[in-house]
Amino acid sequence: MSEAKWYVVHTYSGYENKVKANIDKTIENRHLEDQILExxxxMEDVVEMKNGVQKATQKKMFPGYVLIHMVMNDDTWYVVRNTRGVTGFVGPGSKPVPLTDAEMAPLGIKRENIVVDYEIGDNVQVIAGAWADTVGVVQAINMAKGSLTINVELFGRETPVEISFAEVKKM
Structure with missing residues (x-):
């Protein structure tokens, strides 16, 4: 089995999230979890000024495109290519070309395996993002997404929050 790489798929404009949902559903139905990984x-955070009010929103970095981390073979190519809303892979002719590490770097998606020293039940402090300076207990670790689910106290209740590895430090 060859190594999984990141590929870019062109979609109809505005169909990016629908294509993502359709591919995720197909992965589940056809049991391709080991071949199509993510x-x-x-998305990128953008601050807009509307009617004199600042509003933080998320915008698609590449409208009309979806990134797929997958092992390229005939089955996975067929599944992705024949997903409703997909117009094709990015690459010359019909041959998909994987993204290089240099192309992936500005997207914040790293290829190397991340080794974390967190375990379920550890106390961590959030050092960045909306939950900065909050202390929480690790409930789950998601290596594929590079995130932790921690419980933080919100309005007097324990609430689960998903935070990336880069935003926390072990206490």
Whole structure:
């Protein structure tokens, strides 16, 4: 089995999230979890001024495109290519070309395996993002997404929050 790489799929404009949902459903139905590892619609945080009010929103970094981390073979190519809303892979002719590490770096998606020293039940402090300076207990670790689910106290209740590895430090 060859190594999984990131590929770019062109979609109808505005169909990015629908294509992601359709591919995720197909992965589940056909049991391709070991071949199609992740489907992403890269988003970026943007601060807009509307009517004199600042509003933080998320916008698609690449409208009309979806990133897929997959092992390229005839089955996975067929599944992705024949998903409703997909117009094709990015690459010359019909041959998909994987993204290089240099192309993936600005997207914040790293290829190397991340080794974390967190375990379920550890106390961690959030050092960045909306939950900065909050202390929580690790409930789950998601290596594929590079995130932890921690319980934080919100309005007097324990609430689960998903936070990336880069935003926390062990206490």
């Amino acid at each position: 489907v992403r619609v890269p």
